[in-house]
Amino acid sequence: MAFQRYLAEEVAIDHADGVLPRREALRRLALLGLGVSTASALLAACGGDGEPAPAGGSGAAAPPPPGVETEAVTFPGPEGRTVQGAFAAADRPGGAVLVIHENRGLNDHIRSVAGRLAASGYSALAIDLLSAEGGTAAVGDEAAAMAALSGAPPERFVADMRAGLDELERQAPDQKLAAIGFCFGGGMAWTLLAAGEPRLAAAAPFYGPLPEGADFSGSPNAAVLGIYAEQDARVNATREAATAALEAAGLPHEIVTYPGANHAFFNDTGPRYDQDAATQAYAKVLDWFGRYLS
DSSP states (O other), X not given: OHHHHHHXXXXXXXXXXXXXXXXXXXXXXXXXXXXXXXXXXHHHHTOOOSOOOOOOTTTTSOOOOOOSOOEEXXXXXXXXOEEEEEEEXXXXXXXXXXXXXXXXXXXXXXXXXXXXXXXXXXXXXXXXXXXXXXXXXXXXXXXHHHHHHHHSOHHHHHHHHHHHHHHHHHHSTTOOEEEEEETHXXXXXXXXXXXXXXXXXXXXEESOOOOTTOOOTTOTTOXXXXXXXXXXXXXXXXXXXXXXXXXXXXXXXXXXEETTOOTTTTOTTSTTOOHHHHHXXXXXXXXXXXXXXX
């Protein structure tokens, strides 16, 4: 239920910030299973008037240059299923990274993240967590993708992510493994850590929901970099719990909050893109991976 609530709140906040008109917000909440009265109450509770919020930082700036071109891949998943993804190989990899998408599924932005990581020296696999539905492209629009993700059990996502790590081991043998995720994918990165994954040497969740009662002791080798945005009050409420769970597990960790930035500031295709914060965060991630994957 935690992820379903998170996704519904995401729609409501997008409406409050003027990203989604009321009619579209209600449509998306209906796809998530909310009735009209419940959806209307949620929109009201999140405040705002549906007018576009001022962009943070340098949101109008050009996106970063493209990285290595990705190739579509498929690989064996749990229960005989096939998992889809996009892979980008580094020339001389210093590690291998599982890239976990936002609630829109595997799109061009997430593919570009994998390509940038490969250009920076880390072979990367962007996984499609809608593979069981035939893949993101088969699902339809963003609202349908969000609804499909909301309706799937987290255990399925964990099994698919572990299959993604298996594929990274095949594509980039003898490399240490990491995971990076954004929004919903940040929550998935936290979930993978909480499920216990000793193969992870590093992880970098970006502003994602923390699983309830998270215990990271089953991922004893992971060094965790948590990325937050100053204006993202909804997600920032979990920072203390994330820090406490990391300390309880004895994991190397750092929590970084970028001033002036808002939720999804790293997405250069989105309305809250903040080039300054995104550039700093990417440099921080590369430094983190350089320390713990080498």
